[in-house]
Amino acid sequence: MLEKTFYKMMLSKSFPFPVKVTYWDGKSEVYGNGTPDIEIIFNEKIPMSDITRNASLALGEGYMDKKIEIKGDIQKLICGAYDSANSFMRSSKFRKFLPKQKHTEEQSEEDVQSHYDIGNDFYKLWLDPTLTYSCAYFEDDNKDDLEKAQIAKVHHILNKLHPHEGKTLLDIGCGWGTLMLTAAKEYGLKVTGVTLSEEQFKFVQKRIYDENLQDVAEVKLEDYRELGDQQWDYITSVGMFEHVGSENLSEYFHDIYRYLKQDGVALIHGITRQQGGATNAWINKYIFPGGYIPGLQEIIGDIVENDLQITDVEMLRRHYQRTLEIWDENFNNARDEVEKMMGERFTRMWDMYLQACAASFESGNIDIVQYLMTKGPSGKDLPMTRKYMLHK
Incomplete structure (x- = not known):
């Protein structure tokens, strides 16, 4: 009885729209006014001690294991919980931060491979043909498909560098190589990509040989x-600093x-929280081991403390x-x-x-933010206005 009272308290004020909740005893209640189009079904009771200890982990695992079912739009449900002033998810009491995590080179390699080496065949099922696993850039949201938007993102990044043919570019965390190889083929740059994912490394290496780019590209x-001591004219890093950890952010920008x-x-293009840095226990355990989303002030501080000068900041949320x-x-x-390949629990996750x-x-x-920065006086070799950044 006590736990059901706790559930009612947790859920009754968590959403700005009506939600139907069916409990493990088969009884249902509607919280909020109106006819709900979302239903939460608790097939099993999750101990309130697990929820108060770490809500994201307890509820995420509950969904993976079918202790919880959701009928309706999951995105709408979670967004509503974030937006509701009285939401359980917004309560600082229940936002749990993980202990400091290891980010040694060995641990970083293990973390990256646990996510990106799931298999190229898995990612090919739902990414666009460029195999770009980061935020796209929709120049026309009503017309652009995902592939066009991902290609536009690559050009948006490279155009911001204002690159000159024959110069060099380092892509830290190069993924499946679309950005670095576009820079080589279309911008005339000599490119180096680095990754800790064996699957990505093999894929990019094959692309380099298949496209006869050995003279201008390496991975x-x-x-x-x-x-080592090598230096480049330009550096890109997309979706990377989320993996380095709070304790290594300053070192990342120093490098x-x-x-x-x-x-x-x-x-540098990466996920940032304007409200301050955070981790998520469920995502850290099952999706991105070692992940940490830095706060905006934290990132800006680390950039300027390492003598880099900020030229432009753009939010792409x-x-x-x-x-x-x-x-x-x-x-x-x-x-x-996906379910045949990975199983039902993974698919739900x-x-x-x-x-x-x-x-x-x-x-x-x-939020997702692009930070344009220079080593030396801000924007010294860049055009006076931002017009040059437009996709050509």
């Missing part, structure tokens, strides 16, 4: 911290400084919301294939992850 299966030539330009919504649509269109992230961006709980 390294190596930790970015171990690149960007030391790898840049004087007056070099870097574009709505672009990532749209990207995630398309990914989840693609994922569910291939759901049967990944669907929840994509929708929860879309909700976090929609609600403003997290």
